[in-house]
Amino acid sequence: MHGSEFGDDQLKRAMGERLRKRLEQAAEKQRPLRVYTGYDPSAPDLHLGHSITLRKLRQFQDLGHDVTVVVGTMTATIGDTSDRASGRPRKTPTETTAAAQSYGEQCFTILDREKTHVVANGDWLSGLTLTDALELASNFTVQQFLARDNYRLRIDRSEPIGLHEFFYALLQGFDAVHLEADVQLGATEQLFNILAGAKLQEAFGQPPCVALTFPILVGTNGVERMSKSRGNYVGLTEAPNEQFGKIMSVSDETMIQWLGLVTNWPHDDVVAFRYQVERGELHPMVAKKQLAHHLVSLYHGVRAADEAQAAFENTHQRGLVPDDVxxxxxxxxxxxxxxxxxxxxxxxxxxxxxxxxxxxxxxxxxxxxxxxxxxxxxxxxxxxxxxxxxxxxx
RNA sequence: GGGUCGGUGCCCGAGCGGCCAAUGGGAUCUGGCUGUAAACCAGACGGCUUUGCCUACGGGGGUUCAAAUCCCUCCCGGCCCA
CATH class of the missing domain: 3.10.290.10 (RNA-binding S4 domain)
Structure with missing residues (x-):
């Protein structure tokens, strides 16, 4: 499992061990693992940031496991604040259902359409009663929540923390229970939410899921994490020329960071590639073109990638007028x-x-x-x- | 409910009677330099019939020659206490 990371080694070892056991059990019983990740439909497009977990799901899928993508139609109405030190605008149900559809479709740029379950968590979460919610909540303490960095920070700054925010982890956690998940993937800041799910699963008499977390992808400006709202993203369904151009405009340092996270290249190749760039054996611009070509071909095919590269070279490097004016x-x-x-x-x-x-x-x-x-x-x-x-x- | 602080341009935030279309930072755009990079430097960044005019500093009303700035009122929000 290259590329997964955790806050501490102990947890990483524990999760590695847990995953190994699950895989063994699965092989014995000839039952595929139920693997899932969730995305809140907070913006209309999936981007390269999402591709990290999507590609990992694809790997599980190719190994014969059972893959589910949860579109967080309900959780988006709370708004996840895991990745930020402030509140987040909440979505209305109307907004989320619209985005939910296109999310499902965009997932298939990476996942196998035939083998993927795309579900909306509003389908089961909206049926929970207050009694159910209280039961879920009783599994956690306020201190456990307040110990999180981003809450702590906000308290120190006298900034508001909405009571509803605490329900985010509960609801996401209940997704794991509902799906009887064996494995949940997410970005590093999702660890708390994922572990909340594992805890609830135990409370419901299920074996706790394995958490696999992945580094956060920086956006095209190389500083903040990639997100639609910051406008620093490369969309999975964007036009080939747009994708190619955006990737080329990324700094060399950012390119290096991206290599291991968004490409399908084997780990050893990524290492070698980096080494070549660092040694000056591969010009960064040439390297970036290779990256851009690779990524565009992942989402639009090799031919489109060839064309995008040609268009890029013509307009930007030779100063020619593009065809599609x-x-x-x-x-x-x-x-x-x-x-x-x-x-x-x-x-x-x-x-x-x-x-x-x-x-x-x-x-x-x-x-x-x-x-x-x-x-x-x-x-x-x-x-x-x-x-x-x-x-x-x- | 009590106390207190606040609502300013895409975002954050300064201004607290005229010199305010409003300092500064971020984002964005343009030019320069480059590898179309990044970083860096320079400029721009409400609109128009553009030496001027109009619209804007939560909404409405008022004081004043003059208000983002003062007063009244309404709406919305933060924090603390209960």
Missing amino acids: VQTSITFPLGLVDALVAIGAANSKSAARRLLSGGAVMVNDVKVDADDAVINSPSLIKVGPRRFFRIVGS
């Missing part, structure tokens, strides 16, 4: 400022003027910075380093 019809003559708004290059005329004065606009390969310029004929407009627009008469 957006074309807009206008009526000539039209002031350049208005034209920039019409083609969507700027949100307002003021913004368009700013782009012009900043020297960002090229019309037919000529830089134009006068805001009284006028477009009289079909033109190719380049805005900034990578946005192209074609204007034709209507």
